[in-house]
Amino acid sequence: MLVVACIKQVPDTTQVSIDPVTNTLIREGVPFIMNPYDTHALEEALRLKDRYGFRVAAISMGPPNAEVTLRKALAAGADEVVLLSDRAFGGADTLATSQVLSAAITRLNEREEVAVVLCGKQTIDGDTAQVGPGIATRLGYTQLTLVDQIQHLDLAARRVRVRRKLEGRHEIVEAPMPAVLTVVREINRPRYPTVPMRLAAEQAEIPVWSNAVMTIAPETIGLKGSPTKVNRIFSPERDKGEILGDGAHDPDGAAELLIARLMSKDLLPL
Amino acid sequence: MGYPQIFAAVLAVSVVLFIVSCIRRFRLVALGKPEDRLSHVWTRVGNMLLFAFGQKRVVARPFGLNHFVIFWCFLVLAVANADFVIAGLNTQWGIAAWLPTSISGPIFGLFDLVSLLTLVVIGIAIARRLFFPPDYIEARSKDAFVILTMIALLMVAFFGSHAAENAPHLGFQTGFNYLPPMPVSNAIAHLLVGLPEATIHVLATGFWWAHAIILLAFLNYLPFSKHMHILAAIPNCFFKRLGRANTLPTETFEVGAEYGVGRVDRFTWKDLFDSYSCTECGRCTDVCPAFRTGKPLNPREVVHDIKVNLLANGERIAAGQQPGLALIGPHAEGTIAEDTIWSCTSCGACMEVCPVFIEQMPKILQLRRTLVEEEARFPEEVITFFENMEQRGNPWGIAPSERTKWCAHIEAKPFSDETEYLFFVGCAGAFDARNKQVSLAVAAILDAAGISWGILGKDEMCCGDSLRRLGNEYAFDRMVRHNIELFRRRGVVKIITQCPHCFSTLKNDYRQFGIELDVIHHTELIQRLIAEGRLPVNAAAIGRVVFHDSCYLGRHNGIYDAPRAVIRAATGQAPAEMARHRENSFCCGAGGGRMWMEEHLGTRINIARVHEALETRPDTICVSCPYCLTMFEDGLKDVDADPRVGVKDIAEVVAAALPAQAGEEAKA
Numbered sequence: 001m002l003v004v005a006c007i008k009q010v011p012d013t014t015q016v017s018i019d020p021v022t023n024t025l026i027r028e029g030v031p032f033i034m035n036p037y038d039t040h041a042l043e044e045a046l047r048l049k050d051r052y053g054f055r056v057a058a059i060s061m062g063p064p065n066a067e068v069t070l071r072k073a074l075a076a077g078a079d080e081v082v083l084l085s086d087r088a089f090g091g092a093d094t095l096a097t098s099q100v101l102s103a104a105i106t107r108l109n110e111r112e113e114v115a116v117v118l119c120g121k122q123t124i125d126g127d128t129a130q131v132g133p134g135i136a137t138r139l140g141y142t143q144l145t146l147v148d149q150i151q152h153l154d155l156a157a158r159r160v161r162v163r164r165k166l167e168g169r170h171e172i173v174e175a176p177m178p179a180v181l182t183v184v185r186e187i188n189r190p191r192y193p194t195v196p197m198r199l200a201a202e203q204a205e206i207p208v209w210s211n212a213v214m215t216i217a218p219e220t221i222g223l224k225g226s227p228t229k230v231n232r233i234f235s236p237e238r239d240k241g242e243i244l245g246d247g248a249h250d251p252d253g254a255a256e257l258l259i260a261r262l263m264s265k266d267l268l269p270l
Numbered sequence: 271m272g273y274p275q276i277f278a279a280v281l282a283v284s285v286v287l288f289i290v291s292c293i294r295r296f297r298l299v300a301l302g303k304p305e306d307r308l309s310h311v312w313t314r315v316g317n318m319l320l321f322a323f324g325q326k327r328v329v330a331r332p333f334g335l336n337h338f339v340i341f342w343c344f345l346v347l348a349v350a351n352a353d354f355v356i357a358g359l360n361t362q363w364g365i366a367a368w369l370p371t372s373i374s375g376p377i378f379g380l381f382d383l384v385s386l387l388t389l390v391v392i393g394i395a396i397a398r399r400l401f402f403p404p405d406y407i408e409a410r411s412k413d414a415f416v417i418l419t420m421i422a423l424l425m426v427a428f429f430g431s432h433a434a435e436n437a438p439h440l441g442f443q444t445g446f447n448y449l450p451p452m453p454v455s456n457a458i459a460h461l462l463v464g465l466p467e468a469t470i471h472v473l474a475t476g477f478w479w480a481h482a483i484i485l486l487a488f489l490n491y492l493p494f495s496k497h498m499h500i501l502a503a504i505p506n507c508f509f510k511r512l513g514r515a516n517t518l519p520t521e522t523f524e525v526g527a528e529y530g531v532g533r534v535d536r537f538t539w540k541d542l543f544d545s546y547s548c549t550e551c552g553r554c555t556d557v558c559p560a561f562r563t564g565k566p567l568n569p570r571e572v573v574h575d576i577k578v579n580l581l582a583n584g585e586r587i588a589a590g591q592q593p594g595l596a597l598i599g600p601h602a603e604g605t606i607a608e609d610t611i612w613s614c615t616s617c618g619a620c621m622e623v624c625p626v627f628i629e630q631m632p633k634i635l636q637l638r639r640t641l642v643e644e645e646a647r648f649p650e651e652v653i654t655f656f657e658n659m660e661q662r663g664n665p666w667g668i669a670p671s672e673r674t675k676w677c678a679h680i681e682a683k684p685f686s687d688e689t690e691y692l693f694f695v696g697c698a699g700a701f702d703a704r705n706k707q708v709s710l711a712v713a714a715i716l717d718a719a720g721i722s723w724g725i726l727g728k729d730e731m732c733c734g735d736s737l738r739r740l741g742n743e744y745a746f747d748r749m750v751r752h753n754i755e756l757f758r759r760r761g762v763v764k765i766i767t768q769c770p771h772c773f774s775t776l777k778n779d780y781r782q783f784g785i786e787l788d789v790i791h792h793t794e795l796i797q798r799l800i801a802e803g804r805l806p807v808n809a810a811a812i813g814r815v816v817f818h819d820s821c822y823l824g825r826h827n828g829i830y831d832a833p834r835a836v837i838r839a840a841t842g843q844a845p846a847e848m849a850r851h852r853e854n855s856f857c858c859g860a861g862g863g864r865m866w867m868e869e870h871l872g873t874r875i876n877i878a879r880v881h882e883a884l885e886t887r888p889d890t891i892c893v894s895c896p897y898c899l900t901m902f903e904d905g906l907k908d909v910d911a912d913p914r915v916g917v918k919d920i921a922e923v924v925a926a927a928l929p930a931q932a933g934e935e936a937k938a
């Protein structure tokens with residue numbers, strides 16, 4: 001059986017700055033990284049491999065240079081990777097993205113039964129958290145979001161039990177497989193690749209599936225298949241706040257002022 | 271003494287046994303990887319004379335003198351015993367038979383006195399172990415007492431046999447009855463006068479055989495005890511590294527390669543030979559900051575474990591089988607525990623004191639390489655460090671664009687053809703709030719001296735020191751190659767660093783990758799500028815200053831005088847010294863990548879050092895390293911020290927002594 005990890009290559013947003021003139025993101029020279037949440041999705045897939053002996057496939061939709069990120073997945077221990085890359089996929093919103101990813105998972109499933117699909121909770125660039133649910137809906141798989149623990153997979157009964165991390169509480173859910181799980185960072189600590197694995201990954205052939213291979217209806221993918229349009233990206237103007245008291249010389253006084261102010265605005269429930 | 275045939279047979283068996291055990295043991299050394307330790311033969315001979323025969327390092331400690339005497343007694347007695355064996359085979363071959371008594375007499379007199387001296391120093395050695403055992407080794411080991419007793423008995427037998435031999439000649443000093451001038455033996459002989467001739471004869475034979483048997487037993491005990499060092503230590507001084515062990519060998523990254531040392535035969539032959547040379551004196555343990563603060567690292571045991579592991583696995587490995595005893599694993603004799611491996615601060619104190627030049631530190635770091643590169647096993651917190659280094663080129667994972675924030679309010683030119691020196695600010699100097707002030711102080715000093723300098727700004731990347739010391743050679747290798755490419759492209763040759771780790775790494779480690787950089791740490795540069803009169807300083811008394819030697823400036827690069835000269839120039843007086851200073855300085859606890867790790871075993875190293883510094887009642891603790899700065903400031907807070915005690919980098923001390931407008935004048 002196969003576990004599929006969906007991983008996206010994103011710009012290292014901590015290194016992205018905003019052009020003060022055009023108010024757009026300066027992406028030049030910004031290194032790409034594996035979406036941090038996806039490192040946890042991949043790690044969880046590898047742990048399922050260790051626990052249940054699954055094979056792990058990592059897939060990513062992106063430009064050709066996204067293969068760098070897939071090599072990292074190989075180095076970490078993925079058994080196979082597929083890069084979904086085609087000009088026709090470009091400009092996709094979450095709908096079109098999940099369309100392509102779903103098609104890829106379907107193809108993989110034809111070869112080897114997919115037990116679980118793992119996604120990150122969200123990305124650090126698009127931040128929508130919609131792709132995982134989108135895939136689940138499209139494939140008719142169970143949708144389990146915000147998972148911070150996979151407790152048990154019952155392969156005979158085809159059921160999965162997970163713990164979801166919600167605001168201030170946990171929820172334990174049991175559901176039928178196959179399932180799409182989106183994971184939060186608390187779920188695990190990703191492993192560090194060994195050098196032999198890295199070297200093997202550096203030399204591996206990365207299979208690329210273009211739409212010639214996938215043959216998805218062109219109007220459902222890429223820009224054409226994307227009803228959402230991003231109008232403008234900007235960093236909101238932020239007014240410089242007021243400085244209360246003198247924290248350096250009178251920290252207690254400053255703290256009191258702050259508490260009083262927060263209470264007056266009903267921001268500090270007592 | 272009768273029976274030369276029997277003696278010849280016993281001797282032959284013992285010698286064959288001895289040779290066989292030596293061959294079996296020393297042959298295993300050849301399992302190690304190659305390493306060149308034969309170049310510059312004459313320098314090596316000199317080292318051997320100085321350190322093995324001169325025992326230079328041995329005598330650096332009080333009881334070392336005792337060992338020095340034992341060593342030389344041994345050399346004299348080696349001759350005595352060679353003669354004993356030869357004469358035992360055939361009396362006609364002995365010195366006494368073929369040398370005129372005018373020569374052989376004094377020689378035997380010498381043997382006699384040296385034997386007495388040996389007995390005395392052995393007595394002292396036993397007394398030390400019984401009454402003043404050092405706290406850092408198990409001084410009262412069976413091994414130690416067995417060997418000391420054997421030597422003492424050998425001396426007793428020597429006196430006994432000579433006394434019995436000489437007794438009949440007492441009082442008859444005629445031509446036929448020559449009495450060799452052996453004061454000790456002869457004094458004992460006097461006690462035998464009056465005994466029947468037959469008894470004396472029995473005594474003489476008995477003692478002679480006792481002497482023979484103890485000698486041969488001793489010979490055959492050597493290879494199986496810590497006294498193997500008697501055989502290995504002298505050559506080990508010959509094979510001693512000629513420079514400092516401040517780098518590690520590079521690695522080749524290709525499919526199928528092995529990384530670091532995960533099996534005993536992946537050490538070099540010299541590493542293995544080191545383990546045979548260990549005298550188990552425990553000096554390395556005594557000075558080890560990890561050991562001294564209760565961590566599970568004892569460098570002497572690491573060396574011992576390597577030896578035990580080699581002896582346990584050597585034959586199997588030689589036969590192409592898998593080793594039976596793991597080199598890295600849960601702590602056991604012959605196996606080194608992971609906690610042990612991660613406790614090392616790479617301070618180099620162990621190597622500085624080892625009388626026979628064993629290199630403990632690089633062995634430990636080689637073990638890390640296997641753990642990191644082959645098994646990805648390391649303390650949890652290190653992964654963040656590795657990822658930050660690989661993704662953002664600095665330990666904190668801060669965006670590279672922040673690298674120039676420290677100099678937002680001063681003029682810092684980008685390094686170019688127009689600037690002479692690259693000021694390699696370093697990660698701490700660029701990102702750490704406290705150390706940014708040091709960067710500003712260095713910049714002010716450079717400006718005051720009219721030095722032409724520039725920075726790489728956001729293109730600067732960590733030098734990679736901690737990656738290497740933590741065993742991540744793969745990431746280090748990539749980082750170095752990236753930096754070298756950058757240096758070449760930008761024409762960087764002369765570099766000023768404000769961190770001893772950057773300094774040592776750029777200077778010593780980068781050389782292995784084919785670039786010769788002219789690197790100078792600010793301490794030495796300032797000292798030079800002051801000496802040349804290029805940096806005007808008005809000595810300003812700032813109270814009592816105590817200087818802490820950082821490991822990578824001091825022990826790893828031998829810079830001890832420059833900081834002291836600078837402090838004298840800037841404050842008008844020589845710095846106070848802690849009990850352990852210069853070569854014997856005690857690490858702050860942050861080296862070897864420990865800066866990025868939790869210190870959850872034992873007590874904190876920086877606290878130990880802070881206490882030591884506070885004993886000198888300082889107003890200012892002066893350091894020359896960003897890590898030391900952090901460790902001392904944290905430590906002072908943790909021990910609730912008088913808040914008036916400050917920690918300053920040496921550059922800050924100097925910057926405070928610059929006359930106002932010094933920079934403007936230099937520019938004008």
Ligand SMILES: Cc1cc2nc3c(=O)[nH]c(=O)nc-3n(C[C@H](O)[C@H](O)[C@@H](O)COP(=O)(O)OP(=O)(O)OC[C@H]3O[C@@H](n4cnc5c(N)ncnc54)[C@H](O)[C@@H]3O)c2cc1C
Pocket residue numbers: 006007008009035037038041059060061062091092093094095097101118119120121122123125126127128129130131132228230233
């Ligand atoms: C600044 C910015 C704003 C955007 N705003 C919108 C918007 O408002 N609406 C909209 O529809 N689109 C938007 N997009 C486009 C959209 O982000 C991506 O094109 C879409 O593919 C993925 O959405 P996401 O990044 O939010 O992923 P999320 O839904 O946040 O990602 C969840 C998980 O899905 C998986 N995943 C996501 N993308 C991929 C991929 N390419 N390959 C493999 N796995 C993947 C990963 O496991 C990921 O952790 C925006 C893009 C940018 C850069």
Ligand code: SF4
Pocket residue numbers: 554557558559560561567569613614615616617618619620621630631634
């Ligand atoms: S380098 Fe320092 S910490 Fe490491 S073993 Fe030697 S003395 Fe101990």
Ligand code: SF4
Pocket residue numbers: 547548549550551552553554555569570573620623624625626627628630
């Ligand atoms: S390694 Fe050196 S210092 Fe340490 S116990 Fe052995 S001989 Fe002594």
